[in-house]
Amino acid sequence: MRPQDLRVALFSGNYNYVRDGANQALNLLVGYLLEQGVKVRVYSPTSQRPAFEPVGDLVKVRAMRLPGGRGEYKLAWGLPPESRRDLAAFAPNLVHVSAPELLGHAAVAWARRNDVASVASLHTRFETYPRYYGMAFLEPVLEHLLTRFYNRFDRVVVPSPSMGALLREWGVTTPIGIWSRGIDHARFNPGRRDLAWRRSLGIADDATVVGFLGRLVKEKGLGVFARVATELRRRGVPHTVLVVGEGPARDWFAQAVPEAVFAGFLSGDALACAVASMDVFFNPSVTETFGNVTTEAMAAGVPVVAARATGAVDLVVEGETGFLVPPRDIAAYADVIARIVADPALRRSMGEAAHARAAEYRWDSANRAVLDTYLALMRSRASRT
Template identity: 35%
Template sequence: MSAAQPADDFIVEHHPAATRSLRVAFVTETWPPEVNGVALTVARFVEGLQQRGHEVQLVRPRQKTEETTRREALRGEEAAPLHEVLMRGLPIPRYPNLRMGVPSKKALVALWSRRRPDLVHVATEGPLGWSALQAAAHLKLPVTSDFRTNFHAYSRYYGVGWLRKPVMAWLRKFHNRCAATLVPTEALRQELQAAGFRHLAVVSRGVDAQRFDPGQRSAALRLSWGAAADDLVVVCVGRLAAEKNLGLLLQAWAGIRRAQPRAKLVLVGDGPLRAEIAQRAPEAILAGQRRGEDLAAHYASADLFLFPSLTETFGNVTAEALASGLPIVAFQYAAAAQLIESGRDGVLVPCGDAAGFERAALELAADGPRRARLAAEARACALRHDWDSVVLRFEAQLMAAADAPAATPGWAPRWPRVAT
């Protein structure tokens, strides 16, 4: 135990390993009410750590709607186990409602020198996450990280495919400085390991099967979409952005609409492609961002979930759709590949087989009895993936990193040089 740690930590060391409490600095650049899979998953893990008795210091950018007075809520031992530290943030280009942190190494070194955590967990690889990695190295603190977003895969959707290699090099350099990098699927672990990433461990994602439930189906909501009881409603949930492969969704939808003119397409989410989608499919219902029970009702009030994305690290919406009792057509990739048994609780298509995706969507749209069979199994599948078991696996990884030998003195992560 380091002499820099407060003496009261010695009391914790006498507890059995199963009940030992950690002081975790949890660094993220996205947090609810921002609507994205990373923010919602991070919130679940933070909540789970609190429920398990760990003290969490949440370090994140100040959101646009929050007060401008900086708060560093370190209130002493009598405080609640979640202490928020709000840092400077900037809007993300093309996503003005989202914020990213700014380089803050000096502030984090000062913060963690005053109240030393047992472990730093970095959830996102942005400027704030990089600063946290540097600050932890300076203070010889163990670090774990999440690989949550396929930035390297996004590059081809924005006309900068040449950035794929340097972005991957930076991500590898970032994560290889950590005691462990947590990934949501075994397939992603193998992919990253082949690319030179080290210290990888699989910690999946859970689903709130109480919130996302077929019982949330709403006849009134369907009526607002213009859908009668027997009309097919196709839904897709996620950002309206190029990396979600929505062009394929619209192609499949066009075929469904020709066969079933009364069918409805509902897109839940927002993003830079909203105007283009409205122009290409003016009949589509663009529901915008939805949260909580409202989001659950949008899932459950549909009849078929189409998910054409090939850039997910996991894809929480897949698990949410399953829990809502929706038959799914998706590529054999990320959460879909991990959760769905094709033909039993959904339909999986080989990655990149656009024609196969369209064909599967048309066939399932036309077969009501088959959709009903898949829907029943989809719900059963989701019930096997609760958050409690996922948080336990996450906690075990943090415990192992906190107990490992100290990081090698002197190393400090740096941005990789990119030839111009």
């Protein structure tokens, strides 16, 4: 089996209509696969004004907007007839599903029914979301449903060893591989730091900037971030909060952290400049399976303070590139941030160590692992016939 023999149908709940780390990774994967000669067709809900142009052939799947104030996202009710016809005409020999939603369930059911190889990739810890909306009691139910979902595939790829271990704890028995992530090192590096850009936002040259980067949604740990900012103010720790990103919780977050400087949504070189211009990157999210924003901050030479949770535990070297803190320990977060703020030498050494560690994350090697998973699976299936 050669890469040129693969015909991959990739299913995504959001391939390009709202920008996030998951679909950035999927688009980079598709670009890599196409370069290797793999034939790829992507099935996803779409938008008339997508966040960015898709990589590869994108087939629209009918969907409805999510209720409950999250209308920026769409939900496909399985595979409608026109999508099934297109899928049959494409005749994939491998189905790749990137989200455990109704479209993903329909796709793996189609693959099993038609004896087509199947791979799932895991990008987000959806089972943690209910805790941010007062429904933590649902987490065990979601864990059970996700375990059943991933056990229907021939292979599962996860971004980090800690996520693989978590799936095993749940009871996932499907073979698990690692699809890590890469960094655009030409873009994210310490040389992008720009004090003039900080000044344009009213941030003094000698201010210590504690930064947040990501979509402004509560499941990114905004509540914890706000409480830590309040605690730092209470202790009199000199710092400036810089928030990079947009989302439905922006107004709530602005009220919770009234002293913060909001830079809005940034991309490309502007984003790289913002990240490198931070002094501490604070990521209290426990929903990450890897943490692209964490590695981008590391590549930019910024120390990281993160929740001791999946993803971050594979990236941050405790006491060397930053600190890992029990996810909801407000005092402990404030302790380590205050320590970094008070010690410029520690800040520099951690930033240098973070930059060096981030050098190992490369997109080509990460995406090659997915292609190798595809080929190994196809060879395994062929050997059984």
